Amino acid sequence: MSTNVQSVTKVVLQPSEAGIVAEQLVHCLGLRWDAADWEALGSSIGHFKWAAFLAVLEAKYCCDQQTHPEALVEAVDEIYDVFIEDIIKKGYLFKRGYLLPTMREYWCVLQPCALTYYKSSSQKDQCGRIAIDEYCSVEASVGEGKIQRFQLITPDRTFEFGTQDHKSRLQWISALRQAAAVSGGAEGYQRRARAGRRGAGARREREVRETKARLQHEVRARLAxxxxxxxxxxxxxxxxxxxxxxxxxxxxxERLLQEETQAKRDEEIVRALQARVLAEEWERREELERLQEEQNRMLEEERMKRKQFEILQAEKEAQYKEAEKRLRELEEEKRRLDAELHAAQEKISRTELTAHALHVQLRQDMNPILRNGERARRAISFVPTTKSSSDTLIDIRAIKHLKVLDDDEKL
Incomplete structure (x- = not known):
């Protein structure tokens, strides 16, 4: 920083300090940080004035079409928290209650002197504050379930926290140990880190100057x-x-000699290949002739089989036609016999009906005659044995008439 005559303070940033802020902004925006590109830019510009530094940030990282305004606001808030509020880490943690042994989730903000936890990330409702000094320690603990637990041990009390995964637990343990290590100083964490970075930069510049001197001496010696x-x-x-x-x-x-030797070898190889190709050509020709003969023989056999098949097919067709003709004749015969059978059945039915009617009528008509015949038999049994010829003829006629009646009754 420098002050002019009008007492106007001008902010001047070293390339290394400006690079730290730019790197934090790039990481908050979710972009890729190119350290080599920034070093080349810093070496060309030298010292960054505040307006020039803002112009570089806007032109290089904030004017991208993919950068959302809300993301840019969150990134600036993150940089403010880190460099102004001196926040080492913040995020959600599970904390075990003092009275109820349950794990509740809080939004935690870690600074070099304290760990403050809220109900939500808006940081409006503060639920508690844990003082951190050089006498505090952090240890990982074993717990059941999916929560990864660790303990913050202070001189007054031991607090138990938890995270969703192992990686987050390691990050919080490292951040809490770092906060305990820097909590005793009068300066903030970021100021102390910046002073360390400045000392490291001065050491690097001194080492660079010494290295350049050695290199110049070595260059002169190398030129000689x-x-x-x-x-x-x-x-x-x-x-x-x-x-x-x-x-x-x-x-x-040697090349000419090798070429001549190789030419002779190639000639011998070509001759051997020609002889082999010729022999293979003769063998192939003989094989083709044999295959052609076999093909002709198979064609002839196929023609013979085809003729036999045609003959058999003609015979089968003739047999089929004959069978169809015979079947039609049998069907005609069957229909004729069925008609005759039906006529005979009808005739028998009519005959049976007529016989039954006659039988019923005959019984009705013969009932008085049968009664009279019975009386006649009884009368004959009392007639004397000495009869005349006329009486005997009457008896015979009566007996015949009775037999006829008995036969009709049986029918």
Whole structure:
């Protein structure tokens, strides 16, 4: 920082300090931080004035079409919390109650001197505040269920917290230990970290200057050695050129010899290949002729089988027609016999009906005659044995008439 004549304070940022703020902003926006690009930009600009620094942030990271205004506001709030409010970490934690042994979720904000927890992330309703000093310690604990537990041990009391996963638990344990380590200083956490970064930057600049001096000395020594080595190299190059020419001639002769030898080998190989190809061609031709003969034989057999099949098919068709004709005749015969059978059945039915009617009528008509015949039999049984011929004839006629009546009754 510097002050001019009009007592106007101007903020000037070192590239390393500006890079820390820019890196925090990029991470809050969910973008990828390119450290090499920022170092190149810082080396070209030098010191960042506040207006120039804001212009660089807006042009390089905040004017992207994918950056949402709400995300930018949250990122600025996050930077304010880190660098102004001196917040080390914040987020949701499960805390075990003092009276009821249940784990409730709170929004926790960790600063170098205290851990404050609220009902929600709006940080309006404060539920409690735990003082943190150099006498506090943090230890991981084993618990049941999915909650990953750890303990914050203070001189007055032991608090039990929990997270959803193991990674979050490790982050909170590291942040709480860091807060306990820096809680005793008069300066804030970010000021102390910035002072450390400045000291590290001064050490790096001093080391860079010393390294540059050593490099310049080594460059001058290397230039002198290179001049001497160049003279020796020129002499060696002349000898090498002559040696290369001899080697080139030798290589050319060897190449020509190898080409001639290879040409002879190739010629022998070509001849052997031609002989083999010719033999294979003859074998293939013989195989084709054999296959053609076999194909012709199979075609002839197929034609014979086809003729036999056609003959059999004609015979089957003739048999089929004959069978159809015979079937029609049998059907006609069956219909004729069925008609005759039906007529006979009807005739028998009529005959049975007529016989039954006659039988009923005959019984009705013969009942008086039968009664009279019975009386006649009884009268005959009392007649004397000495009869005349006329009486005997009457008796015979009466007996015949009675037999006829008995036969009709049986029918």
């Amino acid at each position: 050695a290179e001049a001497q080595a160049q003279e020796l190299a020129e002499l060696a190059q002349q000898d090498n050129r002559k040696l290369e020419e001899l080697k080139t001639t030798q290589v050319e002769l």
